[in-house]
Amino acid sequence: MTQVAECPECGNPRPLFEQCPYCSSQESPTLALDTIEINLKQGQPLVEEAIESLGNYLRNASELGIKAIVLIHGYGSSGEGGNIKRAVHHALESNYFSDRVHEYYFGETVPYGSHAYHALIKKRPGLKAYLKRFKAGNSGITVLLLNAPGVYA
Numbered sequence: 436m437t438q439v440a441e442c443p444e445c446g447n448p449r450p451l452f453e454q455c456p457y458c459s460s461q462e463s464p465t466l467a468l469d470t471i472e473i474n475l476k477q478g479q480p481l482v483e484e485a486i487e488s489l490g491n492y493l494r495n496a497s498e499l500g501i502k503a504i505v506l507i508h509g510y511g512s513s514g515e516g517g518n519i520k521r522a523v524h525h526a527l528e529s530n531y532f533s534d535r536v537h538e539y540y541f542g543e544t545v546p547y548g549s550h551a552y553h554a555l556i557k558k559r560p561g562l563k564a565y566l567k568r569f570k571a572g573n574s575g576i577t578v579l580l581l582n583a584p585g586v587y588a
């Protein structure tokens with residue numbers, strides 16, 4: 436994962452959602468960016484596990500003030516990758532995560548350079564570094580724009 440956080444206690448780079456590997460601090464990290472990438476396929480979870488971790492990621496991310504998430508869920512007509520994608524799409528379309536997610540864009544709808552892409556980058560410039568790799572769009576990702584902290588309270 437791209438390095439985006441710094442430990443408030445020892446100043447070393449650290450993962451977002453785990454304790455600091457240098458000093459074991461559990462304090463919320465200081466963010467360098469407002470956009471992060473989350474790989475839902477990591478650890479090859481079952482669909483239910485992937486959706487559950489997405490809920491946890493969204494809660495943590497919105498509390499940390501993160502504004503956009505590039506969610507990697509994979510794709511495919513069969514297998515767990517395709518199932519996770521379908522479950523993510525279904526959850527979003529059913530407003531299952533609407534307390535945290537303000538807007539979402541399926542990767543295939545925002546190919547680099549398209550009108551939709553430019554409109555999205557205008558809203559969240561931090562996404563450019565992630566999306567510029569996908570010239571033809573990427574059906575294996577979904578971009579989530581999060582509610583500002585407090586909106587859901």
Ligand SMILES: [Zn+2]
Pocket residue numbers: 442443444445446447449455456457458459460
């Ligand atoms: Zn530390």
